[in-house]
Amino acid sequence: MLRNVELEVRHLRALCAIADAGSVRKAARQLGMTQPSLTTQLRRIEKALGGQLFFREPTGSRPTPLGHAVLCRARPIVAEMRALIDEIASASVREQGARLHIGSTNSRAVAGWLRRLRVRLPETDTTIRTDVSANALLHMVATGQLDVAFVHEVEGAPLRVPEGLVEHELIAREPQFIALSESHPAAARAVVHVRDLADDQWMVDPTVDGEWAGLRRIWTAAGITPRVVHGDYLTAVDLVTAGEVVTPCQPTARSRPGMAVRPLHGDPLAVRLFMACRADGTPAAPADALFADLTSSYMEIAWSSEAYRDWLVRHDGPLPVPVPASAT
Structure with missing residues (x-):
């Protein structure tokens, strides 16, 4: 029965x-x-x-x-x-000790976030789930499968944020850069125009919420119709360094031998970064504390990334320079 x-x-x-x-x-x-x-x-x-x-x-x-x-x-x-x-x-947590389940779309800030959370909450069992779908992670927060999620929302392609979730915005508009081979003619420039990549094959991950719509929008604005291959961004490095494809990437992306990371002229492609949790908070710590650790980790990664650091300096922000741990 x-x-x-x-x-x-x-x-x-x-x-x-x-x-x-x-x-x-x-x-x-x-x-x-x-x-x-x-x-x-x-x-x-x-x-x-x-x-x-x-x-x-x-x-x-x-x-x-x-x-x-x-x-x-x-x-x-x-x-x-x-x-x-x-x-x-909840009863099990009270009996067995505190737990914190966090989720995230792909971001280099996650490792530092986890490190800070484990320092802040040494008695808490903190676990991480990653997914290319921000909508899936938000749904998991709303249904109690996760306590908090760090996600990105592609400009022009709003996420379906379930009712009852509270958003903590990390950055309203993070520019997305382009990864291309160091031998590509455009790699010699500090800033790359989208139209200069019209003849290239673009690698796109269609499973990333909003990604396909965002790219089609900037291609239309630039008046180009590039060739497209579908793939996983995490495995695109070899194809990029070989000069087979160009692909959008986060400004914090780590450059590899044979690969160049460059901003796009006018920053036509961008995402909003935010942390989401339920309105009743998280079981292990106040949401503001979790967000503070996430912000600190993101700033550390942002300012240590050469291409993003140069962009931040030219645009006078939008992130403050992180204070060294020894100065706090």
Whole structure:
């Protein structure tokens, strides 16, 4: 009997995830499943209920009228189950000691953040989860799977921030740079124009929320239509150094032998960086303390990155120079 209840709740949670994510692919990532597995599960649920729950469209999945009716009943059940799990987890934390679950999209600031948190909270079991999807991480915070998340929001492509989350903005507009081979003609310049990369092949990770939309916007503004290859930014270094591709990168990206990191003229591509947590705070420490450690780590990385440091000096900010630890 209990197993049947758990199965039904899992099905309801899957439906809510598809509706919130807007696609089966993104929902599968949030749920830790493969897309084919979730698609099969959705078909079984639809067969059991006797009707289609989502319209399958090129841009994603949209609830049908029947889907809306089912979701209206499903959401309160899922929320109550989540509340029950949270109560049990809270009791476990009180018995076993404090825990802190943090999440982040890719950032060099995370290592320093973790180091500072472990100094601040030596008795706390601090864990990290990384994901290319900022929306997935925010969903995990909202549902109690994470306590806090550090994410980026591509300019022009707003994230779906769930209700009940509080945002702590680290930087309103972080410019995104370009990584290219040191042998590329544009690498000889301090600043690269997007149009100078019109004939290059761009590597893009389409699983990063908002990335594809942001790049298409700057290509259109520059009047170019470059060749595109899909891939993982973390594994792009070899292709960049070989001169096969150029790829957008964070201004804090570490330059490698054979690779140059340069700002783009006019900073057409940018992201907003912020930390999100639930309105009721985090169990191990005040959110302001966690954010202070994150800010300190980010400033340390930003000012130690040559290309970003030069950009910050030219633009008179927007980050203050970090105070050395020995001076505090």
